Amino acid sequence: MTFAKSYEPGEFESEIYAAWEAAGVFKPSVSRVPTDDDGNGRDDREVLEKVSSRDGVAPARRHGRSAPHTSVVTSGSPRVTPFSSSSTFSIVMPPPNANGNLHIGHGLTVALEDSLTRYYRLRGLSSWYIPGADHAGFETWVVYERFLEKQGHTRFEFSRDELYARVWDFVAEQRGNMELQLRALGASCAWDDLTFTLDENVIDRVYSTFEKMWKDGMIYRGEKLVNFCPKHQTAFADIEVEHKDEKGTLWDIAYKIDGSSKKIIVSTTRPETLFGDAAVAVNPNGERYTDLIGKFVCLPLTDKKIPIIADEHADPAYGTGAVKITPAHDFDDFEVGERHNLPRLQVISESGKMINVPADYEGLSTEECRKKVLKDLKNQNLLRGEKKIVHSVAHCYKCGTTLEPMLKEQWFVDVEKLAAVAIKHLEAGEIKFYPENKCKVLINYLKGLKDWNISRQIPWGIAIPMFKKVDDAATDEPDWIFDRRTNLREIEKGGVRYVRDEDTFDTWFSSSHWPIVCTDWTEENFNPYYPLNVMETGADILFAWVARMIMMGLYVTGEVPFREVYLHGLVLDAHGQKMSKSKGNVINPMELVTRFGSDAFRLGILRGRSAGMNQAFSEDSVIAGRNLCNKLWNISRFVQGIVGEGSEPNTSFASSRRPVVTGGASSFAAAHANAYESSDSELYTTNAMGEDWICREINECLEQVERDMAEYRFAEAVETLYATIWDKYADWFLESQKLFKNVPLLKKTLETLIIALHPFAPFVTEAIWQNLSWTEGFVAAAKWPARLDFDPISAENFENIRTIVSEVRGTLQSLPGSNNAKKYGLLYDNDSLVKDNQMLIKALAKVPTINALDGAPRGLRLALANHELYLDVPEKVVSEYKEALTERILAVGRELDGLNARMMNPNYVAKAPEHLVKETKGAITEKEALIERLKQQLKLV
């Protein structure tokens, strides 16, 4: 293969992914159940664990051979890895809707999760990224119902089982799309282990949990008010309800007091529910109505009599201080009703029509009824006032319909114990959160958690395994029994017939088992992948999902389901606005992948992002990512070109290590040449011409990336790699290598950078790896690079050369005229570094000549404290530069003043750490010298 002039992602991506998959690169190496392949009667995983614990992670890189000299910098700081005690890394994918396309949030999720997975795979852990697909109960149901409507059908033409079968086929037809998109994003997941939320093992596990809870008395059937969508004909959990502020009216209605001519005025926003009133409440502490407590009022428009009760719920300061209580149609009133044992009369049906009301009103919609009630009250002079107010109203998060509080028999989970256990473990710090504060937020939520309604009246979901007795004869039997045979509508047990509850589980009830079912956790066997190392998901479903996984994990397995939680925020558009179809600012991740490549998308979306924050995203960052891919491609093309040349006769260490240096430079280089054996036994040498320096920089980069990844600082890791590859490797090291070609080192350093970037940009790094002549296997299965050995003094020398070169370039730019770099040579005096590295400096600074100063100083002296260097410019130009020089002297003077002021402060000298004081002293000496030289220069001018 050859390197094209630029990287074209489209030519490689699908092929590369297919090759990875075929080679089984994404499969974890450690099995999830105990194995005993070697027949020694012990679980082989223990052995593996010991082997891999020193693998890649340990700083011991040199194999048996002693260092060339003692000053070699090795990385002394301990590796930061959250999983150092384990040989496995496991993470589950929050299952995308099996029926849908991936959106930008999925793009971010995959970029984050896959980077982690690939990183830990390279680090030598048996990594398992488990993919999933969600039946997305309600979401998919809404889509399917719309589809039915389009075909002129309604759900009521079919039985529950028929509907289930139809949706199954509908989803099966659509499925696969999202899986292809995950592949296009480079998700390195174990496809064989894909879990669908309606898989048999999921349903089994959910039933087992439900049964356990049933036996533990945590499941109860309750007639409670639930938020009910009249359009979708289903109830919701509290968390699914969307509250919106709306304008409404507060009406004052007079209720006549029984046996008196007096009336009591109540305020309500829902006059139509008055038929369901069970009482009028007044505050027990208010003095206004004390004498009325215990009396009865006559409900208007009907002849019913209801009591006046005392309850805290009535706020004496609000409205008239008296409130009508409708237990069947208001959440607060329901609670009041419970306290006072009031009857619950349902007056609105599930389809939103009036029932159990006088004939005139029967069958009206709530809205029609409201109008009629108001009209009739007005006619009887019972309507005493109205006021416009703003109050929040519950809406269906899918269709926007106003939700109706509805009295329904539903299955509830008593969450008290679940929440208490979860809080205990959270407070013990067993799960680390990124961002940290979410732990507190979660605990706060759990403390106020109410019982969980798990019944949904939609067919597309897991059937609730509860059956109701139909035979009245056998009165001793319980009304409800648990049974797993939900494929049957009716079962018989002990001669008694039972019929299945038609409802299905709330999606979150099954989803809360996700870490358990995906890892195949069982009661019997130790599973090295449970708990998960990390749960990565959106911060918006902290309560809905993360909280429930924690409660369920603890309930089922006794352990927290994951050790760490990383929550990402929303991806906003370029202007920080929420993406929405109506605004038309939705970014489609797949389109970006097609246009710029998968890697570009991943690098782009990780940039400028930190845990838990809603942050902007735009094409610009993807373009920056694309450019980096192309840069790395061309770097590799360049290196391969050099390796190709050099490899023909002999690539051994001796022959390639001849710097092409003229003048006196080679002596310095030779004196500072160091030979090293890298960890894979390939020899390389280094010299002062940027070679030791690049090793140092790469080591620092690795160090930084490892630290960042341990703390989920993806954006920082990417930025570090970007700067190292581009600003350091390409701009300085490769430029230097155009003069001094060190083939083994070029190979070694390039490999290192390619592997380090691989977690974030898997495709381009693999494309390069496959294109290079000397690499083997897949970079996706490579080993995380060890630190490079180098000579720190030599590295620091190159740092000085960079300073000199930068100063030359800057000064040349600021001189009047154009093309200065071509016009003026560089003169040095008494400077061995420059003398020994003339060729390099000349090439990097792009000056025409470098010569020793002959005779008196001339030209323009460079503002470097420790080097005596002159740009050989004519007097005229120097004098034009005078102003800039004066400005420079003033600037340095200001810095010097600041430093001096600090040293004059006795408290600073006494209290600041010694090394800082020493540094300050050093800086003062340097600045003073610099100022002195600049002043001399000015005098010359």
Place this chain on the structure above:
RNA sequence: GGGGAUUUAGCUCAGCUGGCUAGAGCGUACGAUUCACAUUCGUAAGGUCACAGGUUCAAGCCCUGUAAUCCCCACCA
């Protein structure tokens, strides 16, 4: 009412345990150009770290208060 965040360059964001002249990408300006890459190279400009106090030898960072923006939960007869 309860809880959680944000405010740093024109834009989007870093800035870790308080420590040298507060950084990056994009954008802008100026310059370069056969020899890996115009998806390029070089140089530069651009900051009252929201505001006001305080602690400290030293504050973008810690403390107190203020303002603006945003999110979540609960309630709203």
